[in-house]
Amino acid sequence: MITGRQVRAARALLNWKQEMLAEKALVALTALKRLESERGLPTHESTRDQVRRALEAAGVLFIDSDRGHGVMVLNETAPAAAGAKRRSILKR
Numbered sequence: 001m002i003t004g005r006q007v008r009a010a011r012a013l014l015n016w017k018q019e020m021l022a023e024k025a026l027v028a029l030t031a032l033k034r035l036e037s038e039r040g041l042p043t044h045e046s047t048r049d050q051v052r053r054a055l056e057a058a059g060v061l062f063i064d065s066d067r068g069h070g071v072m073v074l075n076e077t078a079p080a081a082a083g084a085k086r087r088s089i090l091k092r
Helices: 004-014 018-025 029-036 045-057 079-091
Strands: 060-065 068-073
Touching (some): 004 045, 018 045
Antiparallel strands (some): 060 068
């Protein structure tokens, strides 16, 4: 499950405003603001999933490990290699 902090970080890496992400994810701006809230406001899982899919389509990789959570933007030049890298990162 992605966190609001990861979504904010991903938007920053892509240089996207909330309005742009809401449009690309096909979610209401208020729903995105709830997801990104520091207060941990409840959000529908479908909203979280649509936001994750939109960011992943833009090249964002969500990282979850026993040491913490993060995001990175994958290189656009090697999409096949990106899938292999993603699997290896998530297994650590």
